[in-house]
Amino acid sequence: MKWFPQKGPQRCSVARIPEEDIAMGCRVRLARNLREHVFPDRATARQRAVVLSKVMRVIQKEDPAFSRLTLDDLPETERLLVYETRLISKELSERDSGAGIVMAQDASVSAMINEEDHLRIQGFAPHMDIEAAWRKADALDTTFDAYLQYAWTPRWGYLTACPSNLGTGMRVSVMFHLIGLRMTGDLEAAIRGLERMRLLVRGIYGEGSESSGQIFQISNMDTLGMDEAAILTRIRRICEELVRQERNARARAICNSPLAVEDTLARALCLLKNVLLLPSGEAMELLSALRFGVSVGLVTKLTVKKIDQLMLTIQPAHLQREVDKTLTPEQRDEFRAVLLKRQLSKATLRKIAQ
Amino acid sequence: MKCEICHSAEAERAIMKKAKGQPDQELYVCAGCAIEAKLAEHDEELGSLKKTAEKLAKKPPAPPQEPDALPELVGMIIDATLEIINHALPSQEPACPQCGVTRTEYRKASRLGCAVCYETFAKELTGLIADMHRTPKHDGKAPKKPVPSKEVQKLMRQLSAAERARRMEDADTLRAAIRSLGWRPDAPGGDAG
Numbered sequence: 005m006k007w008f009p010q011k012g013p014q015r016c017s018v019a020r021i022p023e024e025d026i027a028m029g030c031r032v033r034l035a036r037n038l039r040e041h042v043f044p045d046r047a048t049a050r051q052r053a054v055v056l057s058k059v060m061r062v063i064q065k066e067d068p069a070f071s072r073l074t075l076d077d078l079p080e081t082e083r084l085l086v087y088e089t090r091l092i093s094k095e096l097s098e099r100d101s102g103a104g105i106v107m108a109q110d111a112s113v114s115a116m117i118n119e120e121d122h123l124r125i126q127g128f129a130p131h132m133d134i135e136a137a138w139r140k141a142d143a144l145d146t147t148f149d150a151y152l153q154y155a156w157t158p159r160w161g162y163l164t165a166c167p168s169n170l171g172t173g174m175r176v177s178v179m180f181h182l183i184g185l186r187m188t189g190d191l192e193a194a195i196r197g198l199e200r201m202r203l204l205v206r207g208i209y210g211e212g213s214e215s216s217g218q219i220f221q222i223s224n225m226d227t228l229g230m231d232e233a234a235i236l237t238r239i240r241r242i243c244e245e246l247v248r249q250e251r252n253a254r255a256r257a258i259c260n261s262p263l264a265v266e267d268t269l270a271r272a273l274c275l276l277k278n279v280l281l282l283p284s285g286e287a288m289e290l291l292s293a294l295r296f297g298v299s300v301g302l303v304t305k306l307t308v309k310k311i312d313q314l315m316l317t318i319q320p321a322h323l324q325r326e327v328d329k330t331l332t333p334e335q336r337d338e339f340r341a342v343l344l345k346r347q348l349s350k351a352t353l354r355k356i357a358q
Numbered sequence: 359m360k361c362e363i364c365h366s367a368e369a370e371r372a373i374m375k376k377a378k379g380q381p382d383q384e385l386y387v388c389a390g391c392a393i394e395a396k397l398a399e400h401d402e403e404l405g406s407l408k409k410t411a412e413k414l415a416k417k418p419p420a421p422p423q424e425p426d427a428l429p430e431l432v433g434m435i436i437d438a439t440l441e442i443i444n445h446a447l448p449s450q451e452p453a454c455p456q457c458g459v460t461r462t463e464y465r466k467a468s469r470l471g472c473a474v475c476y477e478t479f480a481k482e483l484t485g486l487i488a489d490m491h492r493t494p495k496h497d498g499k500a501p502k503k504p505v506p507s508k509e510v511q512k513l514m515r516q517l518s519a520a521e522r523a524r525r526m527e528d529a530d531t532l533r534a535a536i537r538s539l540g541w542r543p544d545a546p547g548g549d550a551g
Binding site: 234 | 382467469470471473496498499500504507539
């Protein structure tokens with residue numbers, strides 16, 4: 005077993021960095037369309053309303069405990085709130101009419117209605133349990149299949165608005181915190197490698213979003229030609245390798261540049277405890293550094309779970325919900341700084357033993 | 359070599375790109391982009407034709423003291439020309455019978471309008487999908503009761519009628535058409551191929 009450093013109170017093995025600190029969560033998404041209905045982008049408001057109503061009726065009959073939400077009734081701030089929790093995409097949050105979501109009580113499975121496709125079924129699971137996420141999405145898909153006629157052909161599988169999603173319509177995504185690879189300067193090469201293996205590397209909020217706090221969403225590019233089990237096996241294998249590389253990178257960063265690592269953490273904590281205005285992008289970067297620090301035992305009196313919660317709480321809509329009023333960007337930055345200062349007051353640093 | 363416009367499909371032919379104030383540029387492009395470039399050229403010609411027609415239409419009418427049928431005639435010609443021009447392009451481009459999406463529209467938005475689009479544009483989509491995915495043949499989950507589209511169902515009915523009437527050539531053509539849309543012609547219940 006590789007240890008670093010060799011002695012001292014905070015010695016930490018590569019294997020001791022928990023997989024869940026690196027793989028933060030996963031999702032399996034299935035794209036489906038109804039055979040006789042025009043796809044959402046091309047449909048009129050009335051046509052979208054018909055699809056919305058059909059889907060809602062299925063859920064009402066099959067599982068009344070599911071939440072059924074029509075986004076048309078929600079104000080913009082509420083839509084943004086749901087978007088920040090990653091339950092809906094940017095595209096759905098911006099749909100002018102006919103958008104909806106049905107969701108299990110524990111939010112582990114849901115379906116967006118009238119996004120790019122009529123249905124975007126999503127199963128969620130913690131860390132890298134993509135098989136569990138698939139089982140949830142598959143079960144809801146089977147429920148819909150009993151009532152709705154899907155657009156499907158033997159040649160191209162499930163037909164989707166964009167041909168890039170054809171076939172299984174399945175996108176398996178795992179969220180990774182890749183700060184170690186960033187610290188060692190290997191991140192760009194790792195991303196290029198993933199892209200060469202036909203994987204998509206996106207930001208925290210999926211398609212079209214920027215990376216924030218070294219958090220990346222990795223997902224399969226090919227949806228046609230491989231069955232669901234083969235896609236899951238391939239993604240699992242690649243993700244396990246990515247976890248291994250990130251673990252080694254974190255270990256290398258500490259072994260090779262202990263002072264630089266300590267400095268990064270000290271700066272992050274110092275800023276988080278002292279600044280007066282804190283934009284969300286900067287806050288995410290600082291929290292990302294602390295998340296790494298907690299994971300390798302160099303930041304104490306704080307947990308990875310708490311940091312993950314804070315990463316959500318500091319988003320604009322969530323901040324406004326905390327104070328129950330609309331804030332200007334500067335007020336948000338001020339409130340974010342105050343909130344983080346309060347939440348991180350007890351966090352302390354430990355030195356790397358030489 | 360990849361197409362120098364879309365950078366995804368294989369280049370099949372060379373076209374001359376014309377830009378105002380610049381020398382013509384030769385580009386190697388795929389079939390889709392070649393047609394699109396041609397349509398853009400048409401659009402430009404159409405624009406200048408429309409401008410000329412509008413200028414003519416704005417011309418003051420001939421003085422009343424000189425009764426002449428010419429201005430009226432010119433107006434009629436311009437109206438007729440504009441109508442022809444306005445209807446000329448859409449009729450050249452096939453549109454999906456269910457949602458009305460044209461090839462230019464789906465290429466621009468990278469999205470199709472409905473399931474029937476996959477049949478309407480099957481020929482050109484075959485190449486696009488083969489470029490996009492490593493294996494362009496579905497493997498995986500299927501609906502419990504897959505139902506073909508109305509168009510495929512219609513072809514299947516026509517096939518049954520042709521077989522009953524022993525019109526073997528027609529039956530062969532229909533079988534090929536059904537296969538090209540991804541269904542098995544010998545499964546009239548709509549079973550997957």
